[in-house]
Amino acid sequence: MSEPVVLVSDLVKRYGEVEAVRGIGFEVEPGETFGFLGPNGAGKSTTIKILCTLADPTSGTARVAGYDVVKNRDTVRRNIGLVFQDTTLDNYLTGEQNLRFHADLYGVPRQQVAPRMRQVLEMVNLWDRRQSVVGTYSGGMKRRLEIARGLLHAPRVLFLDEPTVGLDPQTRTSIWEYINDLKQREDITIFLTTHYMDEAENCDRIAIIDHGKIVAIDTPEKLKASVGTDRVQITTEDDQVAIRELKERFGLDAAIHEGLLTFNVESGEHFVPRLFAELTAQIKSVSVARPSLDDVFMSYTGKTIRDAEATAGDRNRAHIMAMRRGR
Amino acid sequence: MAIEVTDRPVDHVTEAIRVAVPDKGLRQDLRAVSIVWRRELIRFRSDRLRAITSLIQPVLFLFVLGTGLSSLASHGLPPGVDYRTFIYPGVLAMSVLFTAIFSAASIVWDREFGFLREMLVAPVSRSALVIGKCLGGATVATLQGIVILALAGLAHVPYDPVLFLTVIGELLLLSFTLTAFGVMMAARIKQIQAFMALTQMLVMPLFFLSGALYPLRGLPTWLSVVTRFDPLTYIVYPMRHAVFTHLSVSPLATSELSPPVTWAGWAVPVGLSLGMVAVMGAVMLGIAIVEFQKTE
Numbered sequence: 154m155s156e157p158v159v160l161v162s163d164l165v166k167r168y169g170e171v172e173a174v175r176g177i178g179f180e181v182e183p184g185e186t187f188g189f190l191g192p193n194g195a196g197k198s199t200t201i202k203i204l205c206t207l208a209d210p211t212s213g214t215a216r217v218a219g220y221d222v223v224k225n226r227d228t229v230r231r232n233i234g235l236v237f238q239d240t241t242l243d244n245y246l247t248g249e250q251n252l253r254f255h256a257d258l259y260g261v262p263r264q265q266v267a268p269r270m271r272q273v274l275e276m277v278n279l280w281d282r283r284q285s286v287v288g289t290y291s292g293g294m295k296r297r298l299e300i301a302r303g304l305l306h307a308p309r310v311l312f313l314d315e316p317t318v319g320l321d322p323q324t325r326t327s328i329w330e331y332i333n334d335l336k337q338r339e340d341i342t343i344f345l346t347t348h349y350m351d352e353a354e355n356c357d358r359i360a361i362i363d364h365g366k367i368v369a370i371d372t373p374e375k376l377k378a379s380v381g382t383d384r385v386q387i388t389t390e391d392d393q394v395a396i397r398e399l400k401e402r403f404g405l406d407a408a409i410h411e412g413l414l415t416f417n418v419e420s421g422e423h424f425v426p427r428l429f430a431e432l433t434a435q436i437k438s439v440s441v442a443r444p445s446l447d448d449v450f451m452s453y454t455g456k457t458i459r460d461a462e463a464t465a466g467d468r469n470r471a472h473i474m475a476m477r478r479g480r
Numbered sequence: 481m482a483i484e485v486t487d488r489p490v491d492h493v494t495e496a497i498r499v500a501v502p503d504k505g506l507r508q509d510l511r512a513v514s515i516v517w518r519r520e521l522i523r524f525r526s527d528r529l530r531a532i533t534s535l536i537q538p539v540l541f542l543f544v545l546g547t548g549l550s551s552l553a554s555h556g557l558p559p560g561v562d563y564r565t566f567i568y569p570g571v572l573a574m575s576v577l578f579t580a581i582f583s584a585a586s587i588v589w590d591r592e593f594g595f596l597r598e599m600l601v602a603p604v605s606r607s608a609l610v611i612g613k614c615l616g617g618a619t620v621a622t623l624q625g626i627v628i629l630a631l632a633g634l635a636h637v638p639y640d641p642v643l644f645l646t647v648i649g650e651l652l653l654l655s656f657t658l659t660a661f662g663v664m665m666a667a668r669i670k671q672i673q674a675f676m677a678l679t680q681m682l683v684m685p686l687f688f689l690s691g692a693l694y695p696l697r698g699l700p701t702w703l704s705v706v707t708r709f710d711p712l713t714y715i716v717y718p719m720r721h722a723v724f725t726h727l728s729v730s731p732l733a734t735s736e737l738s739p740p741v742t743w744a745g746w747a748v749p750v751g752l753s754l755g756m757v758a759v760m761g762a763v764m765l766g767i768a769i770v771e772f773q774k775t776e
Binding site: 205206207227228230231235237239240241242243244245246250253254255257258259260286 | 508511512514515519522526527590593594595597598599602603604
């Protein structure tokens with residue numbers, strides 16, 4: 154087993170009296186796409202800042218690409234690529250000039266700059282627009298250019314802090330196409346944060362973070378499985394027969410909701426073939442709904458991610474008051 | 481009209497080019513200094529409006545104020561010396577004043593638009609970034625000064641290569657010090673409005689108290705004292721000294737119009753004067769580097 158590319162243990166970050174990160178630990182394996190999922194204000198951005206050497210931890214350790222983020226700051230920086238929530242491009246320079254600036258700052262060997270630049274620009278489909286001033290780019294193009302720039306110096310880990318925030322749904326989808334695509338081309342580990350549930354599905358593993366703590370960490374599949382069952386909805390020629398047979402053969406309690414015969418089952422996609430084989434009533438339609446990560450978040454934190462965001466602002470205040478009471 | 485590019489990944493798969501990023505070192509830092517410096521030049525070149533507008537003020541001073549005041553001033557001037565010739569060195573200094581400080585203001589913009597972050601997270605020393613920025617600002621401002629320098633003939637200043645080289649050197653020194661001052665301020669001042677207001681508030685008094693428009697001789701005591709505290713005084717005098725040594729005027733006229741800066745009667749030599757400006761620049765550069773080294 155190779156060494157984890159990100160290794161965090163007992164990490165704490167305190168801003169004054171507020172504990173933004175409250176003792177978290179996890180590992181990310183090389184080649185993984187690892188997602189930090191949580192509401193705004195949960196401690197995602199603080200953690201990513203520490204991993205990117207932009208903030209020092211109050212206590213605990215973090216190693217990225219084999220180096221300590223405090224002791225070997227510059228070595229860590231050379232080995233990571235960053236795409237922030239807010240754009241960090243120079244709007245008055247062309248796309249190419251922005252990349253060249255980056256290449257020089259990161260010391261990409263001169264003879265490799267041109268071919269590598271072409272490669273990353275082609276990867277995000279901006280090669281044709283490289284001579285245009287960045288100010289003329291759309292939001293999605295800017296984000297793509299930032300991804301290309303983050304990859305320019307061939308980092309071992311690419312950090313994406315809310316890579317699709319503020320983009321329209323169509324552009325969000327296309328950004329994800331690029332991210333998944335680059336996994337095919339580059340030997341790279343991706344570490345990202347998001348508060349979009351659907352995007353977290355793109356990750357190999359997810360850590361759910363709430364109130365500065367990791368409440369669950371696993372693959373999206375297993376996280377969803379841990380919440381429970383899939384919901385299967387069918388329509389048949391004779392629903393009453395179907396209900397009786399479901400009870401007798403599978404021990405399932407089915408009921409009709411909004412005209413659909415509905416029941417819950419452990420693993421929906423494996424159950425459906427058996428349903429066809431064993432049910433005598435003719436099946437006309439089937440739909441299987443998996444538990445979403447929303448359900449996962451709900452089951453681990455007791456609230457939906459939207460609710461969590463609404464109260465995130467109050468949390469810090471509550472924190473301070475709790476500490477005054479000497480918790 | 482903008483060309484729309486398809487939002488689809490390209491199909492062909494290419495081998496990733498291996499990039500070995502070298503270890504930190506002097507060469508790497510020099511490369512960083514160079515690219516930060518080049519960025520200033522690229523941005524200056526693409527911003528012609530700024531280049532033109534920042535020339536308006538010195539031109540107004542030289543040809544409008546200068547011409548307007550010539551007849552009035554001619555009574556106090558030795559024969560054969562134009563008032564415009566007299567204020568020319570001061571106007572040169574003015575031509576770099578705003579440009580130098582405003583190029584430091586771009587740090588404040590960079591912070592606002594996030595680009596500063598791109599620089600600060602790079603694996604290079606902060607001093608490389610600050611030095612690159614100051615050199616960039618100095619170069620751009622000096623280029624502005626050179627445009628005014630090209631108008632020397634109109635102010636009856638001879639096109640003498642030695643004079644030009646001396647003045648360009650002095651402009652470079654002044655611009656560097658001013659940019660360092662601006663960068664130092666930009667480390668602390670996070671709002672562009674506050675930065676601009678402070679600049680406006682500082683620049684005009686610095687200019688008026690420097691002896692750019694009048695000789696530092698026979699002034700009331702209070703003004704005489706204040707002018708000695710204006711850093712700009714110590715660059716305007718060497719520049720005027722350079723111009724007057726290349727004019728064919730009497731020594732008496734020179735001593736009247738370009739008197740050395742005196743401290744309690746002691747004439748400060750040109751070398752010391754320039755040295756002081758250089759030291760000020762170096763100190764402010766040092767402070768700026770320290771300020772930018774702080775992390776969260």
